[in-house]
Structures are given as structure tokens and as C-alpha cells.
Amino acid sequence: MIGLFSCKEVAQKPREIQEVQAPPPPATVLGAPEVRVAVVRDAQEVRIAATDGALVVKNGTGSVLAQIADRNEAVLRLSPSGLTLDGRSLGLLRSMRITKTAEAGRVSLDGVELGEKADLFIDPARNNTLSAVAYVGIEEYLVGVLAGEVPYDRWGAEALKAQAITSRTYALYQMKIHANEACDVESTVMSQVFKPGNRNNVVLNRAVNGTRGLVLTSGGRIFPAYFHSTCGGATARGTSVFADSPAVGTLNGVACPFCAQSPSYRWHAELTRDEIGRRLRAFPDLAGQTIGTIQGLDFLGGSAASPRAESVRVRHSGGVLTMSANRFRIAVGPGVLKSVLLERVTATPTGFAFDGRGFGHGVGLCQYGSNGMAEKGYTCEQILGFYYPGGELTKVYGERITASR
Ligand SMILES: [Zn+2]
Structure with a gap:
């Protein structure tokens, strides 16, 4: 049983985050980079269309395999004998790159207009299904992230700017650590939700353009x-949730009095023993473990200062399984068990009832709190300074270059 949560602490007045002239970190880039976004996963076929000019399809050595004319569509399909493009076999080919030919051209996949280039491949890490990775300019990518992550038509402008800087920072960090992999980010909550097709939205563009190139740093270094x-x-605290979180002060956690208007500020959920057992057995991280009938759950590690459960002991008919509380939440359904900030866990005749607070892993910026601050008149800099204490704002690209006199 974890300690009960009490929210008596009143947050100090947020300190405004300062923009610093940090020495250029190794990750500094001069122009805005492209993010490699996994836009199609676990597919059997992908529709590829050309907009504003033709596309070329090339193999790994750069030889042209096919052309797709402007406003035409081709279907890449996975068959037992390999890939076909519009019914034509591509032999042993397992990956290809699609690029535009005209200045304004764009690659469209499954009816969604994306960037100027995309990789499509048979993915051995996903049961040999088809994956597609689009190369999207980071500022345009952020427009899609804001569209996917926040109710931008209702939220305050300063909260949208804070989200743009946060998401830009998160994306650049992922690009750094996934540089040798096939993609930088997923387009789902696994990374941050990317919803393309909003390129011309005025509200989203204002938030992204108004913060162009700005990222959060800690001691001059970018962090997740x-x-x-x-x-x-x-x-x-970041390290209490993610094993690979850096131990930086900016992720230490703060008391937040700004998110009470969230529909998930308080929630109640119930799960049966059978559902919990079934979901744990289906969770890939626990593959190979024998999990019997669920008998009891002990959430451990919460305290008054840090009220989230850190681990859970799952007692079942075959023994005891101990796992991180956040992994347990993901396994049983992160939309049902919305957080591990649990006020009460009680046994019901068929399972367990959970009373909790908040939605999500709880690390870093609280989105509803950020909007709550914006509605109270706080600026983007104050919002970021509050949720990432000690952080700095650094411009990593988009500087205006002036000639020396
Ligand atoms: Zn909050």
C-alpha cells in the first residue's frame, strides 16, 4: 500500500526560464533537420501517391525501380513471395526509398501527405510486416505533434508555445539517441502523437514559428x-519512472497546483483479476513468464514527498512477480490505470478498484497544468521554468547570420 497523497504544498512563484547564450553543444545544427517518423507500422500494404510532381522509387544502391507520376497512386503489397508494386514483383528487394522529383513535390502514404522522402521496408523487428518512415522537416513535424497532443483550438497560446519547445527538445533528443536506427520517433504515444495534415493551420504555425529552433537544455546539454x-x-522524478532517464535537476519533479481542471485529475477504475492476468500474459516484456490466477497487488515505494508507486508485487497462484509500477500500468492498459499516483487500491469481489490522480507517467511538463498556467497569465518561459527547474532555453538553429563589418 502506498502513502496517501496530500497536496498541501503550494508551489512557489514560478521562476522565469532564461534564454542563454550557451556554448554550442555537440548536437548543434545549423539548419532545421528532418525527423524520421514511423508513420506506417505492421501493414500488409501501403498506398504511395505523388502530389505536386512525380516520385521515384529507388533500391538501397540508388537504382531507380519505378516512377509514380504526379497525382497517381501505386500500391506496395507484401505477398508470400516478397514485395510487389502495383502487382509487379520486386524480387528479393526488402527496402526502398521514395523521393520527390519536383521542387514542391511530396510523398503521400495511405492518403496522408508527408515530407519529401520516405523509406519503406520489410521490418524484421515487427514480424516481417511493412513499415514506413517519413522524413519530415522538424518544424513541420512539430505542427503535427501539437495537432496530435493538445486541444489547440481551446488552449492558451503560451501553453502551445511551451508544448512546441518541449516537443522540439524531445524530438532532437530522440534523434540523437536513435541516430543508428531506422527511425527517430513513433507517431503514437510511444514517442509523441504526430497528426499530419495540419500544415496550414494558423494557430499551430504561430506556436511553432514563434519558438523556431528553441530547445530546453540543462547545463547547456539537451535532455529528454x-x-x-x-x-x-x-x-x-524522471529516474523513478524511466530506467534510462538522465539524473538532471530539470526532471526532479515539482508540486503542481495548476492541473485541477483536467478531466483526469481524479479518476476511478476497476479491473477484474482475470483481465489483469490476461493483459500481463499478453505483455511482450513478460513473454516466457508463467503467470497464474491473480490473487493480490501490493504497490510499493510511494511516500508523502513522492506519492507515486514505484513498483508493484503481483501475487498469483504460481508465485510473485515484481515489476515497475509504470510498466504494470502500460501492461494492464494505460488508458484504464491512468497513473500510478494511487490514493487507494481496494479488493472487489472479482478484482480491484483503483482511485488515483492524474494521467500519464508524470515526468516533466504537465500539459493540463501548463494550460492552467497560461490561463492565469503565465508566459511560455515561466511555464517551462516551473516544470523544468534550472532549465535554459537555447536556440540550436534558425539563427540569422549577419555579415561582419
Ligand atoms: Zn499538474
Whole structure:
């Protein structure tokens, strides 16, 4: 049983985050880079269309395999004997790159207009299904992230700018650590939700353009600027949730009095023993473990200062399974068990009832809190200074270059 949550602490007045002239970190880039976004996963076929000019399809050595004319569509399909493009076999080919030919050209996949280039491949890491990775300019990518992550038509402008800087930082960090992999980010909550097709939205562009090139740094270094929907009263320390989180002060967690308007500030959920057992057995991380009938759950590690459960002991008919509380949440359904900030866990005749606060892992920026601050008149810099204490704002690209006199 974890300690009950009490929210008596009143947050100090947020300190405004300062923009610093940091020495250029190794990750500094001069122009805005492209993010490699996994836009299609686990597919059997992908529709490829050309907009504003033809596309070329090339193999790994750069030889042209096919052309797709402007406004035409081709279907790449996975068959037992390999890939086909519009019914024509591509032999042993397992990957290809699609690029535009005209200045304004764009690659469209499954009816969604994306960037100027995309890789499509049979993915051995996903049961040999088809994956597609689009190369999207980071500023345009951020327009799609804001569209996917926040109700931008209702939220305050300063909260949208804070989200743009947070998401830019998160993306650049992912690009750094996934540089040798096939993609930088997923387009789902696994990374941050990317919803393309909003390129010309004025509100989204204002938030992204108004913060162009700005990222959060800690001691001059970029860090994974985690964020979540609703903290429920206190954000979590990064290292207590993610094994690979850097131990930086900016991710230490703060008391947050700004997210009470969230629909997930308080929630109640119930799960049966059977559902919990079934979901744990289906969770890939636990493959190979024998999990019997669920008998009891002990959430461990919460305290008054840090009220989130850190681990859970699952007692079942075959023994005891101990796992991180956040992994347990992901396994049983992160939309049901919305957080591990649990006020009460009680046994029901068929399973367990959970009373909790907040939605998400709890690390970094609290999105509903950020909007709550914006509605109270705080600026983007104050919002970021509050959720990432000690952080700095650094411009990593988009500087205006002037000739020396
Ligand atoms: Zn909050």
C-alpha cells in the first residue's frame, strides 16, 4: 500500500526560464533537420501517391525501380513471395526509398501527405510486416505533434508555445539517441502523437514559428523533455519512472497546483483479476513468464514527498512477480490505470478498484497544468521554468547570420 497523497504544498512563484547564450553543444545544427517518423507500422500494404510532381522509387544502391507520376497512386503489397508494386514483383528487394522529383513535390502514404522522402521496408523487428518512415522537416513535424497532443483550438497560446519547445527538445533528443536506427520517433504515444495534415493551420504555425529552433537544455546539454497529460498534483522524478532517464535537476519533479481542471485529475477504475492476468500474459516484456490466477497487488515505494508507486508485487497462484509500477500500468492498459499516483487500491469481489490522480507517467511538463498556467497569465518561459527547474532555453538553429563589418 502506498502513502496517501496530500497536496498541501503550494508551489512557489514560478521562476522565469532564461534564454542563454550557451556554448554550442555537440548536437548543434545549423539548419532545421528532418525527423524520421514511423508513420506506417505492421501493414500488409501501403498506398504511395505523388502530389505536386512525380516520385521515384529507388533500391538501397540508388537504382531507380519505378516512377509514380504526379497525382497517381501505386500500391506496395507484401505477398508470400516478397514485395510487389502495383502487382509487379520486386524480387528479393526488402527496402526502398521514395523521393520527390519536383521542387514542391511530396510523398503521400495511405492518403496522408508527408515530407519529401520516405523509406519503406520489410521490418524484421515487427514480424516481417511493412513499415514506413517519413522524413519530415522538424518544424513541420512539430505542427503535427501539437495537432496530435493538445486541444489547440481551446488552449492558451503560451501553453502551445511551451508544448512546441518541449516537443522540439524531445524530438532532437530522440534523434540523437536513435541516430543508428531506422527511425527517430513513433507517431503514437510511444514517442509523441504526430497528426499530419495540419500544415496550414494558423494557430499551430504561430506556436511553432514563434519558438523556431528553441530547445530546453540543462547545463547547456539537451535532455529528454518528457511530458504527460496531467500530473494530479505533483510531477514525478524522471529516474523513478524511466530506467534510462538522465539524473538532471530539470526532471526532479515539482508540486503542481495548476492541473485541477483536467478531466483526469481524479479518476476511478476497476479491473477484474482475470483481465489483469490476461493483459500481463499478453505483455511482450513478460513473454516466457508463467503467470497464474491473480490473487493480490501490493504497490510499493510511494511516500508523502513522492506519492507515486514505484513498483508493484503481483501475487498469483504460481508465485510473485515484481515489476515497475509504470510498466504494470502500460501492461494492464494505460488508458484504464491512468497513473500510478494511487490514493487507494481496494479488493472487489472479482478484482480491484483503483482511485488515483492524474494521467500519464508524470515526468516533466504537465500539459493540463501548463494550460492552467497560461490561463492565469503565465508566459511560455515561466511555464517551462516551473516544470523544468534550472532549465535554459537555447536556440540550436534558425539563427540569422549577419555579415561582419
Ligand atoms: Zn499538474
